[in-house]
Amino acid sequence: MPLYEHVYLARQDLSAQQVEELTAQYKGIIEQLGGTVAKIEYWGVKSLTFRMRKNRKAHFTLMNIEAPSAAIVEVERQERLSEDVLRTLTVRVEELEAGPSAMMRKADRDRDRDDRRGDRGDRGGFDRGGRGRDRGPREDRDGGDDVEVVASGEADL
Numbered sequence: 841m842p843l844y845e846h847v848y849l850a851r852q853d854l855s856a857q858q859v860e861e862l863t864a865q866y867k868g869i870i871e872q873l874g875g876t877v878a879k880i881e882y883w884g885v886k887s888l889t890f891r892m893r894k895n896r897k898a899h900f901t902l903m904n905i906e907a908p909s910a911a912i913v914e915v916e917r918q919e920r921l922s923e924d925v926l927r928t929l930t931v932r933v934e935e936l937e938a939g940p941s942a943m944m945r946k947a948d949r950d951r952d953r954d955d956r957r958g959d960r961g962d963r964g965g966f967d968r969g970g971r972g973r974d975r976g977p978r979e980d981r982d983g984g985d986d987v988e989v990v991a992s993g994e995a996d997l
Contacts, residue, residue, distance in 0.1 A: 844905040849898040849926045859899045875907020883943050892926045904936045
């Protein structure tokens with residue numbers, strides 16, 4: 841049977857439970873038509889690059905599917921009829937990814953980075969290379985010779 845990766849975007853004003861119900865509904869359709877869903881990943885609410893049907897964010901869900909093409913066609917038809925689904929993408933693949941998807945690995949990597957950033961010890965907060973710091977008056981940090989320049993409108997002879 842063919843293998844597919846299917847991602848759909850649901851409206852931002854839905855609750856996570858409603859998105860899970862949609863996913864269960866689509867999984868049921870696939871199983872009724874002789875397919876199986878190998879993995880479901882809920883990626884959370886993410887910002888969209890551009891507005892879709894007046895939405896700036898959406899719930900992202902990935903399903904790894906092994907099913908006949910008729911099952912995929914029916915799921916996509918049901919998603920087009922639903923007002924809660926903004927966009928879908930189905931890609932046929934040679935093999936399904938066994939571990940977590942790239943989006944889930946990215947979320948883990950970001951979480952690890954945030955954990956490290958919070959443990960700065962005695963170094964203080966995050967410093968952006970000296971930008972935005974008040975370093976005092978210019979003459980205090982000149983570092984050059986102490987030369988006084990006198991400028992006047994009249995020359996003393």
